[in-house]
Amino acid sequence: MYLANLIWPAVFLSERYYSWWAIPLGLGIETVVICWLTSFSWGRSFLIAFAANIASAIIGVLLFAWAGLIMEFFIEPLFLYFSLHWAFTSLDWLATGLLAACFSFTIEWVIIRYAFLVPGNWKFFWMFLGANVVTAGVALVSILLFPIKYGPG
Template identity: 35%
Template structure:
């Protein structure tokens, strides 16, 4: 019983020590879930969705909304987790080799690519499961291009209007 109490106390005491840990994916996800970023993503992705699915206007809009809702709800967790995964490997190896820190150009590029490919994968999955449309690799790459545009705007906003504490 005493060991259990000590373990719980150790967890409770040590948890706040990690509350200030931050990595690039957290900054990017914060911008990606802002209303203007989501709205831009819906507009940019409408044409590829319409072309890939051959749905009528209403169903294309519904598919666009649904797949973006899915990628937003899941991506808000998956992108930061993969971002912290990057920090452990290969990031930590690169940091030691090049004597650089977490917020370096390589990590920002990796974060951008993680966000683009996670969103494209989730959206492709929504189209396949929710709408029975298998878009294949061609569809995945079209969704990746569309996501690169919308994630790119969120990404650029980090420099144009930096976050303030």
């Protein structure tokens, strides 16, 4: 199996993005955004954020790392064509963070719009996307501050 020896940024980010501290942080940020942009109570806003994040986490744990691998297969050849290095550069990490934010946002937006019938408008769309970018950004920065350690020592 060739993929057994490959590693790509989405594998690292998924370990942080779906970790014990990142999920409550995302819930908190998204609850505030939902409450601020709607007339919903804090409790209802939390319930909406919680349900959307449950769906996002279930799908994300299963598919996000693979989405990152697909992104690598499409973007890296473009950079190599122009003789630019891509793998594990700042641009690669930034693209992975944006992919994580957009991946989560898409799933959560569908849940919020269609399961909870929250009216969609551009302000809500962009603010909620921004909340997901912040959450993904925090997870991404945590990798730089506290690198993932595998194996002994």
